[in-house]
Amino acid sequence: MSNEAILHDHQTGTHDLGHAHEHHHHETFITKYVFSQDHKMIAKQFLITGMVWAIIGGLFSVIFRLQLGYPESTFPWLEDFLGHWAKGGKLDPEFYYSLVTMHGTVLVFFVLTAGLSGTFSNFLIPLQVGARDMASPFLNMLSYWFFFTASVVMMASLFVQTGPASGGWTIYPPLSALGEASEGSKIGMDLWLISMSLFIINALLGGLNYITTVLNMRTKGMSMTRMPLTMWAFFFTAILGVLSFPVLLSGSILLLFDRNLGTSFYLSDIVINGKILPNEGGSPILFQHLFWFLGHPEVYIIILPAMGIASEVMSINSRKPIFGYMAMVGSLFAITALAFVVWAHHMFVTGLNPFLGSFFVLLTLLIAVPSAIKVFNWLTTLWRGNIRFSPGMLFAIGFVSLFISGGLTGVFLGNSALDIHLHDTYFIIAHFHIVMGVAGMFGMFAGLYHWFPKMYGRYLNNTLAYIHFWVTMVGSYLIFWPMHYEGLAGMPRRYYDFTNWESFKMFAGLNQFISFVSIIVFAAQLLFVFNFFYSIFKGRKVTTLNPWGAASLEWSTPIRPGHGNWPGEIPEVHRWAYDYGKDGRDFIPQTEPVGEDESKH
Amino acid sequence: MTTATAQPTTKLWSGGKSPFNISYGKVMMWYFLMSDAFTFGAFLISYGTIRFSQNVWADANHVFNAFPFTGHANLPLAFVSLMTFILILSSVTMVLAVHDGHNMNRKGVEKWLIFTILGGLAFLGCQAWEWTHLITGDHQVLVNGVVQHWGTTVTHNPWGPETLFKGKEVATPGPIAFGGYFFGITGFHGFHVFSGVIINSVMLIKTRLKHFELRGHYEMIEKAGLYWHFVDLVWVFVFLCFYLV
Numbered sequence: 001m002s003n004e005a006i007l008h009d010h011q012t013g014t015h016d017l018g019h020a021h022e023h024h025h026h027e028t029f030i031t032k033y034v035f036s037q038d039h040k041m042i043a044k045q046f047l048i049t050g051m052v053w054a055i056i057g058g059l060f061s062v063i064f065r066l067q068l069g070y071p072e073s074t075f076p077w078l079e080d081f082l083g084h085w086a087k088g089g090k091l092d093p094e095f096y097y098s099l100v101t102m103h104g105t106v107l108v109f110f111v112l113t114a115g116l117s118g119t120f121s122n123f124l125i126p127l128q129v130g131a132r133d134m135a136s137p138f139l140n141m142l143s144y145w146f147f148f149t150a151s152v153v154m155m156a157s158l159f160v161q162t163g164p165a166s167g168g169w170t171i172y173p174p175l176s177a178l179g180e181a182s183e184g185s186k187i188g189m190d191l192w193l194i195s196m197s198l199f200i201i202n203a204l205l206g207g208l209n210y211i212t213t214v215l216n217m218r219t220k221g222m223s224m225t226r227m228p229l230t231m232w233a234f235f236f237t238a239i240l241g242v243l244s245f246p247v248l249l250s251g252s253i254l255l256l257f258d259r260n261l262g263t264s265f266y267l268s269d270i271v272i273n274g275k276i277l278p279n280e281g282g283s284p285i286l287f288q289h290l291f292w293f294l295g296h297p298e299v300y301i302i303i304l305p306a307m308g309i310a311s312e313v314m315s316i317n318s319r320k321p322i323f324g325y326m327a328m329v330g331s332l333f334a335i336t337a338l339a340f341v342v343w344a345h346h347m348f349v350t351g352l353n354p355f356l357g358s359f360f361v362l363l364t365l366l367i368a369v370p371s372a373i374k375v376f377n378w379l380t381t382l383w384r385g386n387i388r389f390s391p392g393m394l395f396a397i398g399f400v401s402l403f404i405s406g407g408l409t410g411v412f413l414g415n416s417a418l419d420i421h422l423h424d425t426y427f428i429i430a431h432f433h434i435v436m437g438v439a440g441m442f443g444m445f446a447g448l449y450h451w452f453p454k455m456y457g458r459y460l461n462n463t464l465a466y467i468h469f470w471v472t473m474v475g476s477y478l479i480f481w482p483m484h485y486e487g488l489a490g491m492p493r494r495y496y497d498f499t500n501w502e503s504f505k506m507f508a509g510l511n512q513f514i515s516f517v518s519i520i521v522f523a524a525q526l527l528f529v530f531n532f533f534y535s536i537f538k539g540r541k542v543t544t545l546n547p548w549g550a551a552s553l554e555w556s557t558p559i560r561p562g563h564g565n566w567p568g569e570i571p572e573v574h575r576w577a578y579d580y581g582k583d584g585r586d587f588i589p590q591t592e593p594v595g596e597d598e599s600k601h
Numbered sequence: 602m603t604t605a606t607a608q609p610t611t612k613l614w615s616g617g618k619s620p621f622n623i624s625y626g627k628v629m630m631w632y633f634l635m636s637d638a639f640t641f642g643a644f645l646i647s648y649g650t651i652r653f654s655q656n657v658w659a660d661a662n663h664v665f666n667a668f669p670f671t672g673h674a675n676l677p678l679a680f681v682s683l684m685t686f687i688l689i690l691s692s693v694t695m696v697l698a699v700h701d702g703h704n705m706n707r708k709g710v711e712k713w714l715i716f717t718i719l720g721g722l723a724f725l726g727c728q729a730w731e732w733t734h735l736i737t738g739d740h741q742v743l744v745n746g747v748v749q750h751w752g753t754t755v756t757h758n759p760w761g762p763e764t765l766f767k768g769k770e771v772a773t774p775g776p777i778a779f780g781g782y783f784f785g786i787t788g789f790h791g792f793h794v795f796s797g798v799i800i801n802s803v804m805l806i807k808t809r810l811k812h813f814e815l816r817g818h819y820e821m822i823e824k825a826g827l828y829w830h831f832v833d834l835v836w837v838f839v840f841l842c843f844y845l846v
Binding site for chain 1: 620621624625628629632633635637642643644647650654655756776777778785
């Protein structure tokens, strides 16, 4: 036996897959749509599950915005809908916290992690590196079903008597560790922890597949530096996930023990309802360290795929090579590396030693450098480009706009001195929603509008897409921009009602305005959902192989690729993915050999 | 054949083959082990921060001084040394299984896998004995002026500093965190050993059924071996942190 035998064995294995597909096609409904091992179907499963969660998570924000915008009003229909959580049409304060917590959890993990990188890593990696499927299609399927199980558990927690977790998406102990502390810290919190543990297994299995597929399964000629930037982005995202999620797993396990076995990992010197608890010696700050060691990389797990998608979509629709390809790769790497050493900037006001804090300030502000490199590269890609304002392109440009606006406030927050004033105010809400939340969603929309023809062989409706874009773009700024002022004035986040504060009364009208816009923006997302499902069945059909005139490999597959992606041999790659507007040609596909008199880039 | 084998090293990353010249399964295993190392790292670092925030801690030489069938003989760390020796020995037998796999020697693979599984089971048995001994132990502890009888659990630590009570040396309660971390981390490691035994048993069955012989290579044994050695390596750190430091 030799190593060659092992490698050869695997290659023939994948080879057979492509040919087997042509000859016998005995897929049942179960193997094709439910327990599918085809990366394209698994991507769609992630996408649609993510969309269901996005609607639920978005609806939660609309409901708690009703409370924040109209604190004096009652909404009787809420009682029909939520029962004892909204007696008399007024949100129960406990449930308000549950809504905030679930909105954060669902959007951060289930939508912007599983829905974004789960969808696009699965869909694009084999297609763009030139592979029949993921390295291990079976683990890939398992990854989705762990996500599905996590979803079921999280969904179940919405329906228990005491309600879902309510300690904020960061679930800091001791609040989250003690069932007596609040309704949401009872069974809802256990379900949250179990669901997240399952989710972490999903992220691990998925991530291992993404990494190995990018490293091992590239087609002939597809060197690392010929890969589209999406591939680099998903690759680094997967590494971040594989190395940071396990730390949250450790933290969650210790929290589960504290809740159920009487250990004292996070608990010390606690009096609750007049009763002194025996727990001693633990540290709630320890949990924050463990949480943010994942929590901070997590925001890059969200934004890196969006960056990759935006780079790809912008280059194609500017008909220009991406500006500074190697700088883009380098800055992705720099962000990935820095992601692991900045977590304590979430903890400046926990009593962290200010001297230690100064290192975290420095490292945090360093992230501005690769971020700025990326921004300037996007802008210079647009510069003098032959821009096609397709819906995907609009969302990619919108992404850059949001990333700039939200990134600049990150420089404020990264300073520990300013953070004393700004932490836990609406300023931080504005910051992370713009730079991570909405920007992440924009990356996802850019990808969806761009690759929908590859996914379903049909186009999304353009008119609806433009309405969707402009309402979302304008609405996002109208919602989150005013929050900067509220935050600078000291208005704290997570509060149920501000009417008792003389200082925040001036924001009553502004809060109403924000709530009003958020309802409109939510409605625009429903328009997109309609467009999505309508177009799957009734959309305009794709008639050419390469509708966007893109150079990357996925457009060399048939319009509706089967399992195995390419009917014959996998094409060989001869050039990078960004030969646009070269030598008088609109674009040159990666599969075309370099001509003798071709100019060098 | 010469064109196929004589690939210049500069072309390693140019696609169409594995840049590390290893299969995807091994790449996956290595990344999984890195991930798992972060899980254990987080546990051990948590343990370190809490332990060194305390004024006192349990003395390992007192806590772990028992040995089966020796009554109350004071044999500090003797039993855990035996456990460690068993686990390391099982790593050796795993290496021999992988080695016989390279030589396509099915009988050899089977033999050494059986020894490895036995080693894993012996380790788990030792751990079960140690846990039981600690939990059901009976130690006098002075609590609020009354002598109570405690075992070592996640909520009780009878290994605090000793004090004079009615002319006798009696222990006081020690930091509660000790039990939580000890049982938590050695339990999590034990769970890994248990998984390893399951994996190795599956490998044994597949070897017996000649799956690997027909496939032409024993790479699965190598991957199981990587996992098994990792679990061993983690034990070295657990051993260091709980028994030696």
